[in-house]
Amino acid sequence: xxxxxxxxxxxxxxxxxxxxxxxxxxxxxxxxxxxxxxxxxxxxxxxxxxxxxxxxxxxxxxxxxxxxxxxxxxxxxxxxxxxxxxxxxxxxxxxxxxxxxxxxxxxxxxxxx
Numbered sequence: 583x584x585x586x587x588x589x590x591x592x593x594x595x596x597x598x599x600x601x602x603x604x605x606x607x608x609x610x611x612x613x614x615x616x617x618x619x620x621x622x623x624x625x626x627x628x629x630x631x632x633x634x635x636x637x638x639x640x641x642x643x644x645x646x647x648x649x650x651x652x653x654x655x656x657x658x659x660x661x662x663x664x665x666x667x668x669x670x671x672x673x674x675x676x677x678x679x680x681x682x683x684x685x686x687x688x689x690x691x692x693x694x695x
Contacts, residue, residue, distance in 0.1 A: 617649030
Protein backbone atom coordinates (compact mmCIF):
# COMPACT_ATOMS: atom_id res chain seq x y z
CA UNK A 583 0.00 0.00 0.00
CA UNK A 584 1.16 3.49 -0.83
CA UNK A 585 1.09 6.52 1.43
CA UNK A 586 -0.92 9.52 0.14
CA UNK A 587 -1.86 12.99 1.30
CA UNK A 588 -4.78 14.93 -0.08
CA UNK A 589 -5.75 18.54 0.52
CA UNK A 590 -9.10 19.84 -0.64
CA UNK A 591 -10.72 23.26 -0.51
CA UNK A 592 -14.45 23.66 0.11
CA UNK A 593 -16.55 26.67 -0.85
CA UNK A 594 -16.92 29.27 1.95
CA UNK A 595 -20.72 29.53 1.68
CA UNK A 596 -21.16 26.22 3.55
CA UNK A 597 -22.23 26.01 7.18
CA UNK A 598 -20.11 24.12 9.72
CA UNK A 599 -22.49 21.16 9.49
CA UNK A 600 -22.22 21.06 5.68
CA UNK A 601 -18.41 21.22 5.86
CA UNK A 602 -18.41 18.32 8.34
CA UNK A 603 -20.73 16.31 6.04
CA UNK A 604 -18.41 16.87 3.07
CA UNK A 605 -15.32 15.82 5.05
CA UNK A 606 -17.18 12.75 6.38
CA UNK A 607 -18.12 11.82 2.81
CA UNK A 608 -14.52 11.81 1.63
CA UNK A 609 -13.34 10.03 4.77
CA UNK A 610 -15.94 7.31 4.08
CA UNK A 611 -14.77 6.95 0.47
CA UNK A 612 -11.24 6.27 1.71
CA UNK A 613 -12.21 3.77 4.40
CA UNK A 614 -14.94 2.00 2.38
CA UNK A 615 -12.54 1.29 -0.50
CA UNK A 616 -9.86 -0.39 1.59
CA UNK A 617 -7.85 2.68 2.58
CA UNK A 618 -6.60 3.41 6.05
CA UNK A 619 -6.81 6.97 7.36
CA UNK A 620 -3.53 7.88 9.08
CA UNK A 621 -4.06 11.52 10.01
CA UNK A 622 -6.60 14.26 9.38
CA UNK A 623 -6.42 18.01 9.88
CA UNK A 624 -9.07 20.68 9.59
CA UNK A 625 -7.35 23.94 8.74
CA UNK A 626 -10.58 25.92 8.84
CA UNK A 627 -11.53 29.03 6.89
CA UNK A 628 -8.48 30.58 5.24
CA UNK A 629 -7.87 33.40 2.79
CA UNK A 630 -7.03 32.20 -0.71
CA UNK A 631 -3.87 33.40 -2.44
CA UNK A 632 -5.99 34.41 -5.44
CA UNK A 633 -9.74 34.41 -6.11
CA UNK A 634 -11.25 31.13 -7.26
CA UNK A 635 -14.79 31.27 -8.68
CA UNK A 636 -15.01 34.85 -7.34
CA UNK A 637 -14.38 33.65 -3.77
CA UNK A 638 -11.51 34.94 -1.65
CA UNK A 639 -11.79 32.48 1.28
CA UNK A 640 -12.38 28.74 1.60
CA UNK A 641 -12.41 25.85 4.08
CA UNK A 642 -9.23 23.76 3.93
CA UNK A 643 -8.99 20.12 4.94
CA UNK A 644 -6.09 17.64 4.77
CA UNK A 645 -6.15 13.85 4.98
CA UNK A 646 -3.20 11.50 5.09
CA UNK A 647 -3.97 7.89 4.23
CA UNK A 648 -2.60 4.55 3.04
CA UNK A 649 -4.26 2.87 0.08
CA UNK A 650 -3.83 1.25 -3.29
CA UNK A 651 -3.41 3.50 -6.32
CA UNK A 652 -6.90 2.75 -7.65
CA UNK A 653 -8.47 4.44 -4.62
CA UNK A 654 -6.90 7.79 -5.57
CA UNK A 655 -8.70 7.66 -8.92
CA UNK A 656 -12.06 7.03 -7.21
CA UNK A 657 -11.44 9.77 -4.65
CA UNK A 658 -10.49 12.36 -7.27
CA UNK A 659 -13.56 11.45 -9.34
CA UNK A 660 -15.72 12.21 -6.30
CA UNK A 661 -13.87 15.51 -5.76
CA UNK A 662 -14.69 16.51 -9.34
CA UNK A 663 -18.36 15.51 -8.98
CA UNK A 664 -18.93 17.36 -5.71
CA UNK A 665 -19.85 21.00 -6.33
CA UNK A 666 -18.73 21.97 -2.81
CA UNK A 667 -15.08 21.26 -3.70
CA UNK A 668 -13.28 24.20 -5.30
CA UNK A 669 -9.82 22.63 -5.63
CA UNK A 670 -8.03 19.46 -4.55
CA UNK A 671 -4.56 17.98 -4.69
CA UNK A 672 -3.56 14.40 -3.95
CA UNK A 673 0.03 13.26 -4.01
CA UNK A 674 2.01 10.16 -3.15
CA UNK A 675 4.45 10.53 -0.27
CA UNK A 676 7.93 9.04 -0.57
CA UNK A 677 9.74 7.65 2.48
CA UNK A 678 11.24 11.05 3.35
CA UNK A 679 7.88 12.79 3.17
CA UNK A 680 6.34 10.11 5.40
CA UNK A 681 9.09 10.66 7.98
CA UNK A 682 8.53 14.42 7.83
CA UNK A 683 4.77 13.97 8.28
CA UNK A 684 5.35 11.84 11.37
CA UNK A 685 7.71 14.45 12.88
CA UNK A 686 5.23 17.22 12.09
CA UNK A 687 2.40 15.32 13.81
CA UNK A 688 4.58 14.69 16.86
CA UNK A 689 5.50 18.38 17.09
CA UNK A 690 1.83 19.36 16.88
CA UNK A 691 1.00 16.93 19.67
CA UNK A 692 3.72 18.44 21.88
CA UNK A 693 2.44 21.99 21.22
CA UNK A 694 -1.14 21.02 22.08
CA UNK A 695 -0.09 19.37 25.35
